[in-house]
Amino acid sequence: MSTADLLVLIFYVVLYRILLPRFYHVFYFYTFGCRLISILIAAVIDCxxxxxxxxxxxxxxxxxxxxxxxxxxxxxxxxxxxxxxxxLTYCRNLPYYFAILTHHVHNNIQFGCKTNPNIDTSPEWLHTILTPLVPYVCVVLLNLLTIRQVLVASQIRRGFRGSGGEAGDPEMQSRRRALMLLFAASANFIILWITTVGLFLFSRMTYTYFYRDFNDPFAIVNEISRMLRVLNCSTSTCMDALTQARFREELRKAMKYCANMINQFVTVANG
Structure with missing residues (x-):
């Protein structure tokens, strides 16, 4: 999950939102690059x-x-x-690959990109239902069922243990820690995606699908929803780093590996 969140930050934030507007001709110079970026941007958020x-x-x-x-x-x-x-996620976003055509061919190399009018990617309403409407409902439902089970189990276990309570019960403490991590991740997802879900429902009920400029309230809320979706990925990664010791250990190993590779590269270059 953390890897998927990091991929969102890399491809959607760094590549799509920061680098592409400034180096448009570099990334869209080859047709294959256009197609690959289109799939990655759509798929990483779904993942x-x-x-x-x-x-x-x-x-x-x-x-x-x-x-x-x-x-x-x-x-x-x-x-x-x-x-x-x-x-499944990349297969579902595969139409984005074929929705882009080559602008021109030179020496059997495809350059540039343009939209293919004959191929329609998944409709916007279907895309929003699959991400995040159905996941949103699933997360809420699973959390409610989990809370119910934990409360019932805690009450029964407390009755068996008598006056001892949960102070010396490692099982209940382990459940509490797992539950706190679950609620933190789920609440983060629910809160930060609620704008997108609400905007989708509002647009369907009021038949509002377009806006004239960025001064339109609908456009402002739409951009805020995109920002919150990206923020969800950032906070999820931070929560994993703060709460899971194994994640921190793997992160340290990855950083050491990168540092060693850079050190070897510098040594070879200087030698």
Whole structure:
């Protein structure tokens, strides 16, 4: 999930929002570059959203269905689910690749890009329903079911333990930590995506789909919703870094690896 969020920051924020407007002819010089960027920008956000759903579902299975914990919560199963999410997401955004045509060909090399009028990518309403309307409902529903199960289990366990309460109960403390992480990630997603969901519902109820300029309130809210979507990815990565020791350890390893590679490159260059 953190990797998907980082990809959103790299491709959507750095590449699409910062570099592309300033170096348009560099990135869109080759047709293949146009097509690749179109798919990546659309797919990375979808991956981030659906991996948030998978994270909520994972916590739901662990807490509510203990009998499936060993079968479902394994490295092999997690790898398979992540791979399927990435595969389906990129397949769903594949029409963006064919929606771009070559502007001209020189020496059998395709240059430039233009929109293909004969290919229609997924309609905007369908795209919004799949991301984030359906994930939004799934996350809320899974969290409510998880909360209900935790409250019932805590009440039963407290009754068995008597006056001892939860002070010396490692199981309840472990559940509380897992629940706090789940709620933090889910609440972050729900709050920061609520503008996008509300804007979609408002546009459908009032038949407002276009705006004249950026002074229009609809345009302002639309840009705010985009900003909040990106902020969701940033805060999710920060939460993982602050709350998960294994994530911090892997991040340190990655930074050390990059530092060693740079050091070796500098050594070879100077030698």
């Amino acid at each position: 981030s959203v659906w991996l948030t759903v998978s994270f909520s579902f994972d916590r739901f299975i662990i807490i509510c269905f203990q009998q499936f914990r060993r079968t479902y919560c394994s490295l092999k199963c997690a790898t398979l689910i992540i791979a399927v999410i990435y595969l």
